[in-house]
Amino acid sequence: MMVEQVSSKVLIIDDEEVVLDSCLQILEGGPYHVATAMDGTFGLEMVREFKPDIIYVDLKMPGISGFDVLEKIHLYDPTIVSIVITGYATVDSAVEAIKKGAYDFLPKPFTPDEFRVITRRGLERRRLVLETAALRREREMLRDHFAAIVSHELKSPLGAVQQNLFALENELKDQLSEAQSKKLGRMKTSIDNLMKLIHIWLRVIGSDIDNIKENFQPTSLIEVIGQSVESVEPHAMRKEIEIRTQLDKDLPLINGDEITLREAVVNLLTNAIKYSRIGTQIRIKAEIVGDEIELSISDRGVGIAEEDLPFIFGDFYVGKSAPVAERGSGLGLAITRRIVDAHGGSIRVESALDKGSTFFIRLPILPAQPEKVQTSDTERLASTQ
């Protein structure tokens, strides 16, 4: 504990020399390094050079204001604990400063004890903030590491089991009764589902979704939608659900990754089918809205309760109204959101219980190619002449 305190650095920014001097005196002999600055500009320079743990900032100073100093400190390093010094008349502004991220305030005039207590509290706060940040970093590393462990230690043995089931089925193909074949089939399906689930977890835990940005290409949403519909069609047909598409034929291209976009659309379609009633319709629409393409997928299913709406794009959310047999991993929408985010787009939902849900994805349109601009210019010229 003492060791940590020895290196504690306190910076005081105040235009009154009396205040600076008394602060220095009060802390003298304690486990602190203290530096002072007479105005905001110099104070901010000191923040960079001195690297303080806590900073006292006088709100009323000539030149750059205490509020601005606070804001800049917070931008520079949000883990630095800042405390405002203020006269009684400006308690309101102290409250305002705390709202803006200051940790505490020191009313003028103050006794040495008050100053010491607040300093100690501030340093304790700083210690906690740093500890929290370190824990968060550790958790993130664990996350990534965990992803690697799951990938190797679970996926490989499952793959081996599946491969042997394939082999077994192959060896016994002429000898198995129908019931035995079905048992084998169930095993294969279960393992396949397990492997898919691990794959999905890896997608959510790992950071690989962000990496897709490196391979963005001009992509046609019409094609993405077409392929997605095709892949969920069997599932829809089993529930006698009709998927209707209404697409703007001249939909411009977007900059994106076809595979993950398809995954996003398939996720939304799969959900729509899952929560739809038998014999209903799902509508897909895509149109230009400003400089974006808006893709919407509407179902007439069970809908989402209003109190659940804020959570549906989070990890592991599973709709309570889902038929038990249809429940998924609760990761589909989280992955979809991440894919859309990586494409610089946005996703939102409108839903009413028992009426159905509509999911909207917006993706930025690829800026026009130079040649195209030229042709349209010449056309415009030709038509005006």
Next chain:
Amino acid sequence: MANPKKFLIIDDDPDFVEGIISILEGAGYEIDARYNPKEGFKALEKGNYDLLLLDIMMGRGAEGVMVARKMRKDPKLRDIPVLIITGIREQIAYLFPGSAVSPHFVEVDELVEKPIEPALLLDRVHALLERAEARKTKTG
């Protein structure tokens, strides 16, 4: 089949290898297995194989790739067709961007993901053998 084709499989997971061997032997091929890249390459140099099945994610990372690179440099080995087996497709895409289908480590190769359905495995093996044969008649 009077003279069965002989394959080598290099993969560090013996359980997985068993599942592959059973399918290939069932189809009349003869298979040798090695469980690490070093032994695997030695066997490849000595034996007279018609095809190599190669797991590329072995040991610490993509050690299988080293086998393929060494094959490429060897005029005796570079014409052997290779079926590359991988556990994780993303890793391939990451290691070799833009060549997820056929990484072209050697002249004739193709990529499949673990686990592999018997029909798909036999189909790929067959196609690779045919391509290698066609190349031989063209160049020879």
